[in-house]
Amino acid sequence: MLGFEHHDHHSCIRSGVAAAEAHCMAEGLQFTPVRRRVLEILLERHAALGAYDILDVLRDEGLGSQPPVAYRALDFLVSNGFAHKIERLNAFVACTHMGEDHNPAFLICRDCDAVAETQADTARGALAKAAGSTGFRVERLVVEAVGLCPRCQQVTPA
Amino acid sequence: MLGFEHHDHHSCIRSGVAAAEAHCMAEGLQFTPVRRRVLEILLERHAALGAYDILDVLRDEGLGSQPPVAYRALDFLVSNGFAHKIERLNAFVACTHMGEDHNPAFLICRDCDAVAETQADTARGALAKAAGSTGFRVERLVVEAVGLCPRCQQVTPA
């Protein structure tokens, strides 16, 4: 997983964009300037960004000025697994497992909004058992842990 | 857990309200008319209800007409564990484990918005491991499975 620790930001942006581009190429999807830029913005910050935060950046750069521009790009990224929506925050993050088929789970810092993506074990566990026993068919699983990241535990103890 | 199966609705509303009332009594909390009524409304439907849906009912009954009335009652219910917020739907449901200390997980039908509450196993699993290894301190866990309930699988196959 990509945690809260330091990492090479430049290469992580580059490789994220490259992975998305490759995937679009392979699938015949259009990786347009707005879509690419929104993904870059999400990769640049490693925190959850609201649609309107993203729109502000786009507007500054002349790439679009109305909400639907941001929402459409985000829909595209989410639909294709390049980004995820954090329901708890009404915000979005770049995916850190580009390409891999995965069931994301998130660690969300309530102080700084940093988000780390990890894996949820979907098949096992009480939830799967409950779903099975009631006949509920799970299609998508949202797992979001809210708490304090290591850094903010220093600053905001207890 | 409370599943999607049939159950005695009347007794389930009565016992839910009674449990909340007892808890408030014990804790010295005020179980006011609006708060009681909102809990009843949530118990009556076994689906996720938006704050404004609830407000509509309150308004019809002369119990309040402005959003803060509904939101404040919901905040109270959620804070005290009588109800839960479904982040995925921006909506609320009555708790079906009144009183017990629990980590709720939800099965949400994307067709009819019915919600079943069950338990998440928080301590074990990949998530807990990931949190532990990064030093992230989990305070609250949101687990929401989106899919089709048994009934809607009949109506809306595959």
Add this chain to the structure above:
DNA sequence: TGCGATTTGTTATAGTATAACATATCATCA
């Protein structure tokens, strides 16, 4: 009874998201 704390009423506004339709661009194949 009076005082502080809690709850409710109300106005206003902030923040999140999408419908609908016009225009432009792309992708392809005749």
Add this chain to the structure above:
DNA sequence: TGATGATATGTTATACTATAACAAATCGCA
């Protein structure tokens, strides 16, 4: 290569979700 159907963007308008701020009422208790 130029027509055409599909996809993407631009734009206006509006719907939905949520909270700030302050006044008025009510409650709990000394």
